[in-house]
Each structure stands twice: as C-alpha cells, then as structure tokens.
Amino acid sequence: xxxxILSHLQRGPxxxxxxxxxxxxxxxxxxxxxxxxxxxxRFEEAGAVTKTAETQEGRPPKHVYELxxxxxxxxxxxxxxxxxxxxxxxxxxxxxxxxxxxxxxxxRRRVMSARTAALHGQQTHLRGLAEQTTRSRxxxxxxxxxxxxxxRIDRELAWIERLSAMADDR
Numbered sequence: 782x783x784x785x786i787l788s789h790l791q792r793g794p795x796x797x798x799x800x801x802x803x804x805x806x807x808x809x810x811x812x813x814x815x816x817x818x819x820x821x822x823r824f825e826e827a828g829a830v831t832k833t834a835e836t837q838e839g840r841p842p843k844h845v846y847e848l849x850x851x852x853x854x855x856x857x858x859x860x861x862x863x864x865x866x867x868x869x870x871x872x873x874x875x876x877x878x879x880x881x882x883x884x885x886x887x888x889r890r891r892v893m894s895a896r897t898a899a900l901h902g903q904q905t906h907l908r909g910l911a912e913q914t915t916r917s918r919x920x921x922x923x924x925x926x927x928x929x930x931x932x933r934i935d936r937e938l939a940w941i942e943r944l945s946a947m948a949d950d951r
Contacts, residue, residue, distance in 0.1 A: 787824070796845050827851070828851045829848065830852055831846070861888040863895040868898065877892050878944070890945065890948050893948070
C-alpha cells in the first residue's frame with residue numbers, strides 16, 4: 782500500500798480525502814483512514830512527505846500532502862526492490878510492473894527475475910501436490926485446482942518472458 786500511496790502523491794500535492802478517493806478509483810484497493818493516515822504520518826516523519834494546513838472558512842484546516850525528493854527516492858527504491866517474501870504476491874509484482882517507466886532496464890529485469898523465481902518455487906510446490914492428487918481418487922476436484930494453478934503459472938511465466946524482451950523500452 783505504501784507504493785500506491787507514494788505513487789499517487791508523485792502526481793502532485795493532494796489532501797487526504799482526495800488521495801483516498803484517487804487510490805480507490807485507480808486500483809482495486811479500498812483505502813481506509815486507519816491505513817492512509819498512519820502511513821502519511823510515517824512518511825512525514827521520514828521526510829518523504831510534507832503536510833501543510835490550508836485554512837477553510839468555518840471548518841477545520843484541510844491538510845495537503847506533498848511528496849519530497851526523499852519521498853521520490855523512497856518510492857523509486859521500493860519499486861526497484863521486490864524481496865523474495867513479496868515476490869510470490871501477485872499484487873506486489875503488478876504494482877511494480879505498472880510503474881516500470883520509473884525504473885531502469887536493469888531494475889525491471891531484477892523485479893521480473895524475483896517474480897520468476899517465486900513462480901518457479903510455486904511450480905515445484907504444485908508438482909508435489911499434483912503427484913499426491915493423482916495417486917488418490919478422493920482428490921479429483923483438488924487435482925483440477927492444482928492443474929489450473931499450474932496453468933496460470935505457466936501463462937504468467939510466458940508473459941514475463943515477453944515482458945523481459947521489452948525491458949529496454951521506455
């Protein structure tokens with residue numbers, strides 16, 4: 782979620798409610814106040830975001846958040862890094878992939894390589910499950926699920942291979 786919040790702030794200063802609305806409109810994430818505002822406080826404390834109060838007549842001030850140079854660097858570093866424990870998470874990979882224009886070709890390749898390694902690990906696990914389900918008639922439906930998951934991994938690996946050929950494109 783941090784990447785999503787910072788990437789929306791990269792587009793320019795915005796107040797919290799508007800940021801929440803934009804994230805919800807452009808992603809499948811339902812961003813709640815108890816997620817957004819603690820994240821913004823953490824970013825502010827880290828120097829990644831500044832907060833200014835805009836006065837409103839007869840109402841409390843509206844806080845506007847803006848990404849700093851430190852925040853841009855932090856966002857870049859987060860996009861360029863896909864640790865093994867996150868590489869298995871499809872949303873983590875797709876969040877980075879959707880912003881590949883901010884990464885160098887080598888950084889793109891590293892992210893895709895991390896995802897590929899995670900998918901190969903999942904394939905190995907699924908092969909073991911497939912062996913178990915083929916030995917037992919009681920797991921026919923489970924076998925169908927395992928086969929579908931294996932097919933999805935094969936399709937994603939083929940897709941990543943095509944994406945890798947585009948890594949140098951801007």
